[in-house]
Amino acid sequence: MPQQETPSVELRNVAVQFGSYTAVGSMDLVVKDSEFVAVVGPTGCGKSTILNVVTGLKSAAAGEVLVFGKPLTGLNGESGYMLQQEALLPWKTAEDNVALGLVFTGHGREEARERARRWLAKVGLAGFEKRFMHQLSGGQRKRVAMAQTLIMEPRIVLMDEPFSALDVHTRRLMQRILLDLWQADRRSLIFITHDLEEAIVLADRVVVMSAGPASRMVGEVPIPLPRPRDVSALATTDAYMDLYRQIWSLLGAEVEKSYAVQ
């Protein structure tokens, strides 16, 4: 390579402790600028923990966390993080939830609402601006959360199993929306999922983590499938099947290990 670009996120030998429990042993991860990286791994291996480290909610016990080449201190100002659990404010409407980050960073209320409405339209929720959270379905709430994260236009987007609780059709729809948005405006994206198919269909590269405790990266598989991709047609192609087998050969053993530990 002629010119080495600074990666947007780089983890070097990162370890994470919860008290005396070592959740992550030694994790390495490099995310290039505007690259879509999916992270898969057995449940409880430390995927959410890794994102918490990247965003600065949890500090690493050892190793280095670099954001655009600089060591991370405090909360990561470059990242937007869509948490695994529901984190919307039930006392605010959809548009006010989406506008939240803009309001917090000093934008006027009306301007923030106006932009929030545009984002709601982008995720297919035009007409739902005034709904409270209990008036939306699970999939619609996920879309609000996605808009809430993306409206801030973070240079690094972190998403933690954003679609895993959804039914197959809603998940397909959400994947399509996400891909369209990312295609139009490429950002670095770390996408956690336990769904191999989802990882292959969306990402440029799939990173496989080992079972915990003291998990690490066991391998990575580049996904050379051409873009733009058609999420529903891909899963039947030979190239896809081949990638699936390749990743499963890494992941399958780890999943079995994670059961053996339990």
Added chain:
Amino acid sequence: MLSSNDAATAPLEGIAAAAAPARRAMGYRTRVAVTQAVILGGFLLGWEAASRLGWIDRFFFPAPSAILGRVAGWATEDGSLWADLGVTLLETVLSFALGITGGTALGIWLGISRFASDVLQPFIKVMNAIPRVLLAPIYTIWFGLGLGSKVALGFTIVIFVAFFNTFQGVREVNPVVLANARLLKASRFALLRHVYLPSATSWILSSLRVSVGMAVLGAVVSEYLGSSAGLGHRIAQAEGVMDAVGVFAGIVVLSVFVVVLDALVDRLERRLLVWRPAPSMDAH
């Protein structure tokens, strides 16, 4: 029961079936209201009859008609009721407003600051253990027979209710929601305004609920123990001359007073909690 069965077995008739529970709910509500009216009417009539027929001693249990007559008399003939009501209302509102403000502020502060809460908890516990009503004589000595001692007692009662509820509310804020707001770059003040306060609203409102009654209690007990005006004073006077009708009449006025205040809080609650899911249809 029949209609819910129908809805389950014939989902295609969902629209027709959906109308049925609404109609049934209305009928149900009417049934509740009628039953309540019958109970109240029966009780009052029985009381009235028992009193007139001499089954119970009229001196101790005056007939409802006599009590209501007295209330009407106070309200119209000499009009003295309104002055007393005004005094009690002022005391109630003042102790309520001060107590809620103080209690809520304290609750938020201790809810957010772990250090402050760890330091102050034992003191608050001890102070809370003092039966508040017993402070009335002290307050009378300190603040005299007027407004001051009444408001002081009401305030002392209300502030604890408001404090404990707000504290609880702030403590129960969902940590995930909080983390998310911090990730969206919320300042401390923004967290307070957009997360802590709204999250604690239902707790604060339930403290308003209880506090209304408490504020009235503080004012009336204090008046009762020593004052020259107010509903408590009126009841104390009636009691002084063994006028059971007067005591009962005072209690009736007081109850109506509290019910009206409670209805106001109810309206406030509904306005502030629009975001909450409506209680489910078949919750009766």
